[in-house]
Amino acid sequence: MNLKKAAGIEAAKFVKDGMIIGLGTGSTAYYMVEEIGRRIREEGLKITGVTTSNATKEQAKKLNIPLKSIDEVSKVDLTIDGADEISQNFQGIKGGGAALLFEKIVATYSKQIIWIVDESKLVDKLGKFPLPIEVIPYGSQQLMRLFTEKGYHPVLRKTKSNQTLLTDSGHYIIDLHLQTIDAPETLAKYLDQLVGVVEHGLFLNMVSKVIVASTHGVTVTETPHSLKIDHENN
Ligand code: 5RP
16 A cells, blocks of 8 residues: 555544544645545544645545634644654654644644654654745745855745745745754744744644554554643643
């Protein structure tokens, strides 16, 4: 079986009746959403989905998955999403599919997060995959200059037809070609405070389980991180 499909199907097993599920974005998350759709159709599974992009929303609607927005739920029980890179200590880069802003918002309000990947996404250190930064268009060239001065090798993301890519929120994406990120937390703090930066693709200390599909099979690994947000007790 296709590795991304194998990871997606495995993750869908963690979905239980009554849960509010964050539905990720990308070619791996696609299979998880399809499998949840199948379980609703064939097994009568009852869940509510919270989507992380317009693309996933369209897919979920076609599968008749009941949906709510992140603002209509008090919490998300479990979010299942893909990732572009996962380091040995379970830090991640996301946003290759330009959905990092909604993905991070949904992740932030999720009790548990599962990432689903094929083995090619596992790395020793983050940074080979260009780090996506979602920015406000106004002033984005100033950010391009700043990132160039800092040696971050920024590239403004374009569509296949060479137009500047617009995210679901109408922002731009600047990809930083860093090669290696020695201190992800320091970089995240720096990016967090930059004016004009809406969000970045460093997803740190967030993921609860990682499901990896390889030619040898599918493994599920519990991580030491978990947001464990409990809104009832806050
Ligand atoms: C989208 C994402 C995706 O989860 C990430 O790019 C992985 O995608 P794929 O499963 O297609 O490799 O972060 O913004």
